[in-house]
Amino acid sequence: MFLVKFFNFIKGYLLISVDGYFLERFINICIKRGIFIWDIHKISNTNMRVKMSVKAFRQIRPIAFRTKSRVRIHTRRGVPFIIHKYRKRRGLLIGLCVFILMMWYFSSFVTGIEITGTEIVEVEVIREHLAEYGVEIGRRVSRIDEHFVRNRMMTAIPEISWIVINIQGSKIYVNVQERNIIPERIPEDVPCNIIATRGGIIEVMNIRNGLSMVNVGDAVNEGDLLVSGVIDSETAGARFVHSFGEVFARTWYEATAEYELNFEERVDTGRDINKRSIRFMNFQINLYIRRRIPYTVYERTRTVSARQVPFLPPLYILTNNFREQTIVQRTRTIDDILILADSELRTQLNEQLPPDAEVTEANMTHEFVSPNLVRVTMVYTVREDIARQVLFDVEATELPPLRPTDAGF
Amino acid sequence: MPSKNRNRNRNRNPSPDNAMPQQPSGIKVKIAEALDVSKDIVLNLPRIVLIGTGELTIENYEGILEYSENLISIGANGMKIKIVGKKLEIRTITAEMLFITGFVQNVGLSM
Numbered sequence: 001m002f003l004v005k006f007f008n009f010i011k012g013y014l015l016i017s018v019d020g021y022f023l024e025r026f027i028n029i030c031i032k033r034g035i036f037i038w039d040i041h042k043i044s045n046t047n048m049r050v051k052m053s054v055k056a057f058r059q060i061r062p063i064a065f066r067t068k069s070r071v072r073i074h075t076r077r078g079v080p081f082i083i084h085k086y087r088k089r090r091g092l093l094i095g096l097c098v099f100i101l102m103m104w105y106f107s108s109f110v111t112g113i114e115i116t117g118t119e120i121v122e123v124e125v126i127r128e129h130l131a132e133y134g135v136e137i138g139r140r141v142s143r144i145d146e147h148f149v150r151n152r153m154m155t156a157i158p159e160i161s162w163i164v165i166n167i168q169g170s171k172i173y174v175n176v177q178e179r180n181i182i183p184e185r186i187p188e189d190v191p192c193n194i195i196a197t198r199g200g201i202i203e204v205m206n207i208r209n210g211l212s213m214v215n216v217g218d219a220v221n222e223g224d225l226l227v228s229g230v231i232d233s234e235t236a237g238a239r240f241v242h243s244f245g246e247v248f249a250r251t252w253y254e255a256t257a258e259y260e261l262n263f264e265e266r267v268d269t270g271r272d273i274n275k276r277s278i279r280f281m282n283f284q285i286n287l288y289i290r291r292r293i294p295y296t297v298y299e300r301t302r303t304v305s306a307r308q309v310p311f312l313p314p315l316y317i318l319t320n321n322f323r324e325q326t327i328v329q330r331t332r333t334i335d336d337i338l339i340l341a342d343s344e345l346r347t348q349l350n351e352q353l354p355p356d357a358e359v360t361e362a363n364m365t366h367e368f369v370s371p372n373l374v375r376v377t378m379v380y381t382v383r384e385d386i387a388r389q390v391l392f393d394v395e396a397t398e399l400p401p402l403r404p405t406d407a408g409f
Numbered sequence: 410m411p412s413k414n415r416n417r418n419r420n421r422n423p424s425p426d427n428a429m430p431q432q433p434s435g436i437k438v439k440i441a442e443a444l445d446v447s448k449d450i451v452l453n454l455p456r457i458v459l460i461g462t463g464e465l466t467i468e469n470y471e472g473i474l475e476y477s478e479n480l481i482s483i484g485a486n487g488m489k490i491k492i493v494g495k496k497l498e499i500r501t502i503t504a505e506m507l508f509i510t511g512f513v514q515n516v517g518l519s520m
Contacts (some may be wrong), residue, residue, distance in 0.1 A: 027502065038502065
């Protein structure tokens with residue numbers, strides 16, 4: 001029904017007022033003659049309003065004469081009449097053309113780039129690289145060669161395994177697939193050595209293959225050879241092996257921090273002001289008049305929020321929040337410092353530890369650097385596997401000469 | 410089924426039998442029944458479709474006899490279809506089909 005109405009509106013139609021005593025007859029004759037009328041609305045006994053096309057209206061005069069009714073146009077509706085109404089208004093027509101041209105022109109520029117799928121690689125890095133290859137806000141969309149950009153991006157950023165560049169109107173959607181960087185595993189048939197990842201004292205050695213170069217109780221440095229992949233035995237002779245096994249060692253981790261007994265602390269007074277700006281594409285509009293910040297001591301927090309409007313580049317709202325602060329002189333005892341240092345240094349150390357490490361001991365010491373300054377040191381004693389397989393150059397390694405027993409072959 | 414309408418008719422010109430109105434008969438009916446095709450096409454009988462109380466479509470009509478907001482009378486192959494309601498309006502009208510909207514209260518048929 002809507003479609004029919006819409007079609008009629010496009011074609012244009014007339015609302016006709018018919019006055020007469022034989023309105024039913026009028027309708028019947030119209031139908032018999034194939035004149036299409038619709039929405040017949042009876043207003044009174046002698047008056048009705050019908051809708052019909054302009055073409056139908058030209059054929060209606062004889063029917064009106066036959067039924068002795070008076071016909072006149074009540075309203076003209078539809079697109080042709082609207083155009084007719086504005087036909088003399090040149091400015092409107094020019095404005096419409098200019099508007100369409102401007103829409104077409106401005107939609108041919110890149111107005112937004114949306115990057116998804118990033119985890120390791122920074123979005124900004126991708127944005128910079130894209131700009132290098134011509135994908136940037138304000139550039140012509142038609143100049144972008146998707147294949148070229150894709151290939152260049154994949155070679156430029158090694159962390160990317162796949163990149164998709166979709167151009168939708170004036171917006172560009174970039175989907176990035178990152179490479180999973182798996183630690184290199186040495187295949188079991190490739191000879192290798194085992195070295196220490198960290199210095200420490202060896203506690204347990206479970207060597208399943210290879211020649212141990214150190215013993216339990218030995219102190220090793222980072223990078224020392226623990227297990228050699230070159231074995232020379234009396235029965236089998238000298239050969240290269242793929243050494244593997246576990247070497248548990250006692251290692252140490254240390255963290256230090258300095259604390260003052262009398263210190264200054266910045267405390268919020270509760271007063272703050274916001275200075276907001278709007279950024280749209282490359283234009284920034286400040287929503288404040290006075291640039292000056294009325295506080296002498298303050299802390300600034302910046303927040304950026306994006307408003308996404310369909311088909312348009314994002315609208316960024318930048319908020320600078322200034323909180324007034326006062327400086328308060330505070331004093332604390334050595335016990336307070338130690339409690340604080342304990343939790344702070346522990347979190348700091350836990351971040352450094354490898355995932356499978358086991359903390360066996362934690363020691364905290366402190367010393368006064370000056371009467372007001374305390375240096376606190378926390379030392380973790382850790383048991384961890386320090387073995388790491390490394391390849392060695394098989395070609396350059398010379399096997400020891402055969403033993404006399406082997407020479408008998 | 411007795412209705413006011415029929416009682417009034419009987420009073421005006423009393424007829425001897427109060428049987429059902431005569432059904433169309435003849436060879437056409439028999440053919441239509443034998444071939445199992447709908448009779449509205451073969452016998453040119455009106456087809457009246459009423460959806461709820463708001464939309465009424467009549468196919469195979471002949472002409473409009475009376476038209477006002479509360480009553481529409483339609484002639485169709487010797488029959489008279491009388492539609493009583495409120496705010497009745499003819500939405501679409503073509504040579505074969507008639508589409509009425511409004512609040513339909515009563516659809517009466519008489520020969």
